[in-house]
Each structure stands twice: as C-alpha cells, then as structure tokens.
Amino acid sequence: MAQYTLYCAPNTYAMCAHAVLEEVGADYTIHWVELFTDTPDPAFLAASPHCRTPALLGPDGTVFETGAVALYIAERHPGAGLVIPPDAPRRGTFLQWIHYLASTLQPDVIIQYHPEFYHSGPELQDALKDASMQRLSRVFATLEAALSEGPFFFGANPTVPDFILGTQTLWDVIFPGGDISRYPNITRHREALCQRSSVVNMLAQHHAETALRSGSNA
Structure with a gap:
C-alpha cells in the first residue's frame, strides 16, 4: 500500500x-x-x-x-x-512566503478563473476580474523583487514556497495581459522549476489525465 x-x-x-x-x-x-x-x-x-x-x-x-x-x-x-528548519534565521521568511502565496496571491488567481463564485452577473464578474488583476499586478511586483537573487526564494535550491508559486505561474492568464515575460525574475523562477524532473513527471501525468478526459468527452 x-x-x-x-x-x-x-x-x-x-x-x-x-x-x-x-x-x-x-x-x-x-x-x-x-x-x-x-x-x-x-x-x-x-x-x-x-x-x-x-x-x-x-x-x-x-x-x-x-x-x-x-x-x-x-x-x-x-x-x-524543501524546508527551512525552525531554528534557522530564515525560517520566518520561509513561513511568510508560504502564507503570502496562500492568502494574498491565491484568492485573486481564483477570481481570474471563477468570478462566478462571487457574483452571478457578467458585468459584476468582469469588474471583479479587473479589480483582481490590478491587485495581482502589485503582488507580482512584490514577488519579482523577492526573487531578484533567485532563481528560487532562497537561492539555488527550491523549497516549499517555490512549488506553491511555480505551479500557479504555469497559468499565463493570471498575469496582466497574459504575459509573464514582463516579470523576468518570475519567468526565470518558472523556467528553473519546470526543469526539475519532479515537475516534468507531474505535468506529464496531468497532461495524460487531461487528454484522457477530453477523449472520454469527445
């Protein structure tokens, strides 16, 4: 088992x-x-x-x-x-980014995909998405600065917040204008994470399941 x-x-x-x-x-x-x-x-x-x-x-x-x-x-x-130990000086920053990505980034990402969770009318949904995208632009500016030394939050090796961020930045639609390239540090981060065999293997399984479901719905 x-x-x-x-x-x-x-x-x-x-x-x-x-x-x-x-x-x-x-x-x-x-x-x-x-x-x-x-x-x-x-x-x-x-x-x-x-x-x-x-x-x-x-x-x-x-x-x-x-x-x-x-x-x-x-x-x-x-x-x-993948973890900064509890007694390490960077532990607070490690926890900070985990919670920032969950409580500040993720809610506005969800709005880009599912504004209907919050409003039933199309006009209100569009207004909500526009306001959310403005917030996202500020969030990405913060993350861009945090990744200046990169490629990951804590240098050359990824930790938990890198996986939380990197598997969201795969979705271009969450960026203003659908363009990640305006954030070169975030782009570098995504590219570095996607080179890891763990992410390659994960994406292959998700692509296969998506294809299977598409075939079953054809």
Missing part, C-alpha cells in the same frame, strides 16, 4: 502537492477526482470538506489546503531539503 494518496484534479492547485511528492521521492498513488459535481467522490469529500484539491491521505490521516499539504510532505521528508 502506498504511503500517500493524493486526491487530485488535473491542472489545479493539486499540481503543487503532486510535484512535492515527486520531489521527495515519496511512495504515492493519485486518486483522480471530478470537481464541481453534485455527486463528489465520497472518499474525496471525507478528505476535503469543500471538495477542493489537493487533499492528502497519509499515515497521520487526511490533510487539505495546498500550503499545508506541501509543508506536511516536505517536513516528513527532510532529506529533500
């Missing part, structure tokens, strides 16, 4: 946890799920009360929320070097 089961939908926030599982060399299985359905998978619902991915079943039970899942995996596999 695998050490972990990741409840996962393709091309979602589950990519972060999936890549971290690959990075640490964990023994895991993927339980692919459907989102936005009136009949969610019972095991998925038990693991994630709002039926959002990722959710993880591990030796200690279930964990949900992207940052929590990624940090939980990384701390259970310290040899992978």
